[in-house]
Amino acid sequence: MNFNRRKFLIYSAEAGAMFGLVGAVPLMSGEHHYLRPPGAIKDDTFYKACIKCGACVSACPTKAVTLIDLCWDVKNIGTPIIDIKNGGCIAWGKECLLCVKACPTDVLSVVKDLKEEKLGLAIIKEEECVNCMVCFLHCPIEGVVLFPNPEVPDKPYTKERDIPTKIKLKDSPLKPYIVKDKCIGCGLCAHYCPPRCIDMIPIADVKKVAKNESN
Template sequence: WLSPPGFNTAFELTRRNLFLSLGAGALTAFSLNTAPFVKQGAPRLIRPPGALPEKNFLERCVRCGACMKACPTNTLQPCLWESGLNGLWSPRLVPRLAGCDQTCNVCGRVCPTGALRDLPLEEKRNAKLGTAVIDRERCLVWADNTLCLICDEQCPYNAIIFKWHEGARRPFVVAHKCNGCGFCEEKCPVRGESAIIVTPRDEIRLVSGSYIEAAKQLQLEFREDPGTDRFLLDETPESGTAPPAEKAGSATDKIPEGFQLK
């Protein structure tokens, strides 16, 4: 078309490009902070111990990978799409690969930005990562009535107990004793996805303050298993009458090779 006399075409194109660039930038910024680019409350996203609340964490984390390189068990792995595009390459804990060593706090010590707080070991143990959940359709005890004690044996805080349910003793997670360390998920003998998984449910993530005090207020207790508990902790079945002791002991005939009762 013909421009009117005195009309500066070059200026109009430049201004148009400016507005297009601003619009594209605004759209990109909006997209990066909305679904599906950001997943709020992802069901399997477990952040490292001492991680700030998610919004603060993503603002601070520069994806340097220092925590992942330093992790002695390699349980810290980079996110792909688990936390959306905005969380790409940020660290997450993968319990199926390995549990979180309860005697280690190196990830917080090496974080250069404070996205992971540098916590003393006792504080770190109280920084609840989440809560383990048993998939009863995959659990050997629940689904197949096969004697298996591994999750109970691996838990450092005795958060797995066996109770009578439908005529048999079956494993349950004691949520207020579980800090989400993930050793149960790592060692579960079920092939493929574990029959017990750690979810971020009830995780504790603080910008500041004491995790120990926060855990106390929530009536959580993460005490090391003294090793004196028995496999069959609940002696009272649902009917209200405990079976003869020899009946409970008869399960020893079905113990797989390599298993030991406590």
């Protein structure tokens, strides 16, 4: 998908007029965080430096990278995000990073070590989980998705094939969970999850989540 600059300008003009009509200036200045491609600089400077060329979108082999469409967050319209409805980032499995290589600016900078790169955090909504174990199969990093082991509580299952069928039924009270400090936020588990019960939290909001859980 090639980004149409004319379309972006039209969207921006329409959005500006809309805000002028409803007096929604506070919404324009609000803080918004997104699941960005690898190597992305911070959101508060991203929209200023990104030239909205769409090169990263065209380069993404999974079509996971897309551009923010017309919305209230005018300043970020046309900037790239990872949309889990389209796909997830495969960089940790195949070391892709084609979006970074295609970026003509430094908003997607060179990633020196993928092990240190985090896009966000996946959170499984247990009440909606059906124990299909698809998240296990698509997570590129072993040990991020775990399943409780009732026989040895301090040694949860790290591989789907090792989990006894009798404890991974749909109605089982035992559910898979994410190791938060290991999750890199690629979005693959959320994209492939059949019941869509996995939320993705942008890296900028992860600390807020941790703080809320500790209170």
